[in-house]
Amino acid sequence: MIQELFSWLDAQRITYIPVDTEVVDIPGFGRLFTADLSGVESIFRGDGDKLVFNLMESPDVLMEEGIFHVAFPFGRNWYYYDLREEFRFNLLKYIGRPKPPVHDVPFVNLGIHTSYELLNACCSPEDLCRKAKWLGHTAVGICDRNTMAATLNLQKECANTGLKHIFGYSLTMMHEEERVGLKIYALDNEGLHNLLRIQRAVMVDSEDNTLRYEQLLMYAAGCVVVFAIRSVYWMAGHPKQVKRIRKGAEAVYYQVDANEYKADRIDREQLEALKYYFGNCYDADTDSFTVEPVLIPDCYYMDKDDAGYRIVVNKIATGAAHEQSDDQYFKTADELYDTLRPLFSGQWDFDSLFRRMCRPTVEIAGRADASFETGRMFMPEYRMRPEERERYGDRRTMFLRLLDDGLDRKVPEPERERYRERLDEEVYIIESTDNVDYFLVQWDMVREAHRRGIATGIGRGSAGGSLVSYLLGITSIDPLKYDLIFSRFLVPERCGLSWKDELTVLAPDITLGKGERYVEMESEGKTYRLCTDARMRVIRNGEERTIYADELMCGDEILFDRRDCLWNLKELETHESDLRTPPSL
DSSP, rough: OHHHHHHHHTTTTTTTTSSSEEEEEEETTTEEEOOOOTOOOOOOEEETTTTEEESOOOOHHHHHHEEEEEEEEEEEEEEEEEEEOOOOOOEEESSOOOOOOOOOOOOOOOOBBBBTTTTTTTTTHHHHHHHHHHHOOOOEEOOOOOOOOTHHHHHHHHHHHHHHEEEEEEEEEEEETEEEEEEEEOOOOHHHHHHOOOHIIIIOOOOOEEEEEHHHHHHHEEEEEEOGGHHHHHHHHHHHHHHHHHHHHHEEEEEEOOOOOSEEEEEEEEHHHHHHHHHSSSSSTEEESEEEEEEOOOOSSSSSGGGHHHHHHHHHHHHOOOOOOSSSOOOHHHHHHHHHHHGSSSSSSHHHHHHHHHHHHHHHHOOOOOOOOOSSSSOOOOOOOOHHHHHHHSSHHHHHHHHHHHHHHSOGGGHHHHHHHHHHHHHHHHHHHOHHHHHHHHHHHHHHHHTOOOOOOOOGGGGGOOHHHHHTTTTOOTTTTTTTTTTOOOOGGTTOOOOOSBOOOOOOOOOOOTOOEEEEEEEEEEEEETTOEEEEEEEETEEEEEEGGGGGTTTOEEOOOHHHIIIHHHHHHEEGGGSSSSSSO
């Protein structure tokens, strides 16, 4: 049994020291006891009214000897559990220390395809980061095909594990009638925005999910472009087009990947493309390539023994499994070296070439700082139609007018005061949490569905507690009739709205009369005019106090109501050309 464990640890490249016929020591993790289950029918046995692991040794005796983990085989894998905790299956991978590398070459894996590339890849961001961290990597990059769904979760998981993330994207570019495989990596936020535009162009605007060459030129800024292996013929045959891409992008590379495929035809195509590149795109006299190589191995599963998972998901997707390989896993630099070395003859200084191909991965990772801003809400903005803008002027006015229309249409006159009170409460929270556009978008979707004769539901879940939704026609449930509460639908605190006893609240419906004196206030480069009698809640010299607007002093911190910050201050904003006499106080 212990020999089987040794074979497993060797396959996982885990450093270990044999102690005896039942125990191994894993540096950085601890001693591991091997449970021999060969003579039992089940890994569990009954212990009173509960099931426990079928361990023949006493856990207390093992822990007295400083052994806190038990390893055992189950199915085709090895697992372990901690004697100090409740039993659970822990896959015996990525523990302790990996075996020291033979070729200590800095390298960042930029070729990971995650499980968000549905039914084609099996790498979760959690496992990806765990293995990368265990191998001693400082960064990791993904390149899912035709999707960016994994990017935010990758960013969060990398932040949790202390790794740097790199956002990449695999796609097919169309130039005239030729299909060209590419990978694109965002280096900065301009590149990230362009990557999002590319995603839209591929998955929304294109009928065949491809990107046109002209679109690539438009969206190359802030990005690194990498030609896929079999795209070498287009790359070599279109130097002018490559030059234009190079001019717009931050850098251009050619992908090198020597994974072996099960199908001989695909394997030959890959190897012939690599042979063509190194034979025709390299100038030995100047030691230069027309397009520099970068080592990016496409990885669709975490470890070699996970290869079968991709076959399963491919067959679920299409009923067949094409372009399969047992080598498309997250490899170490040593494994990549061993895969590539046999392909090069003695005329190449392979060690130097290998370092040269790894170097761009580190450079790309070093320059990549594209990230999503987190910590605040981002909501869609409703785009007003020309006739709506002419009728209402702005989105907020449109929202309030639609609610007034709904109140007049759906609520009897004697009940309107009670409904108005509830409506004002909901509108205040909706405006203060910046959700006006959200409701307008929902209103527009339901209205369009009705226009097309598409049935809509009466309301789902806690949305039935919203009077705003009812008056806009989004739902058909009157929440006051059934005593439903709005806070079940929209919790202010979850949307960043904090409550204070006293705040400055501006009344948006009070305007300055002609010739009336006013207070002119500047904040964040914008000018506002306020009525002199406006009551302001401020912090002055570290103390909160309430004053009138004409008592404001430089340095006062005004405690504005959040709705004012989002809406009313915009309406009060004044440009220099709009200022009129009389002069401000």
